[in-house]
Amino acid sequence: MKITKVLNNNVVMSKDESNQEIVVMGKGLAFQKKTGDAIESSKVEKTFVLENSNVAKKLAELMKETSEIYLDLSYKILELAKSQLTYKLDNYLYVALTDHLSFAITRHKNGIDLKNPLLWEIRRYYKQEFQIALKALDMVEEDTGVRLVEDEAASIALHLVNSQLSGENMDTAIKVTELVNNILNIVRYYFKIELDEDSINY
Incomplete structure (x- = not known):
């Protein structure tokens, strides 16, 4: 080579x-x-x-300013995800996740932890991806000494979900999550019931 x-x-x-x-x-x-x-x-x-050669170019640009520790972390997280998810992950996820981890860890070190407004919905609708993302937070802490907040697990889970959508924009996964949540709220209010989130009907 x-x-x-x-x-x-x-x-x-x-x-x-x-x-x-x-x-x-x-x-x-x-x-x-x-x-x-x-x-x-x-x-x-x-x-x-x-x-995809486009992914290679973007990764090359990213690596000029980003430590390879984040690429290494992304690799480990994606290997975990591939071993547990039934769908194929888009190759662009290496770039997206590396970039996300780099910014998230830098923000955290500067005392800035962003809230994910969809934390509860992501935890509820994408349970498997969220569990993988929680393990990803453990990996980040093990490799960097930084413990990211649970909201970051929701963001990592969304990256996994978005990757399933064949590289479509992250907005698609967010809109789908919000749409499903709004529909469930309409059902709750109209019928004045609480829904069993673990049931088949749900």
Whole structure:
């Protein structure tokens, strides 16, 4: 394998045997290396296959300003999600989640924790994704020492849901969640009943 682009000392772009773009990570992998140099296989720790060249470009831009620790975290979170979810995750999720984690952790260190107004709805409607996202918060704490608030789990869960929608805008997942919540509220008020959230009818 040869380097097609150096993103930082530990992350490079390359191509695999089938000419597909990949991101290769490893400590000191690109130190004093340039485009065209061979990648030392002994230093390779992780490889990300990027099916979409647009994703590769955006990831390359992101890695210029973002620590690879966030890409590593995204990789671990997505591997967990892939092992538990039945649907295929869109490749762009690597970029979206890396970017999100970077900003969320930076904000938290500056004493800013954003509230997610859809926390309860996401917890209720996307239970599996929310549980994965809670485990993701544990991973973040383990790797960075930062404990993000539960609202961030809701945001991570929404990224997983959005990825299921084949890379559509995050607004789609939010609108669907709000729509379902509004419909349930109409049913509650019209019939003056409380709904059993664990029932099949619900």
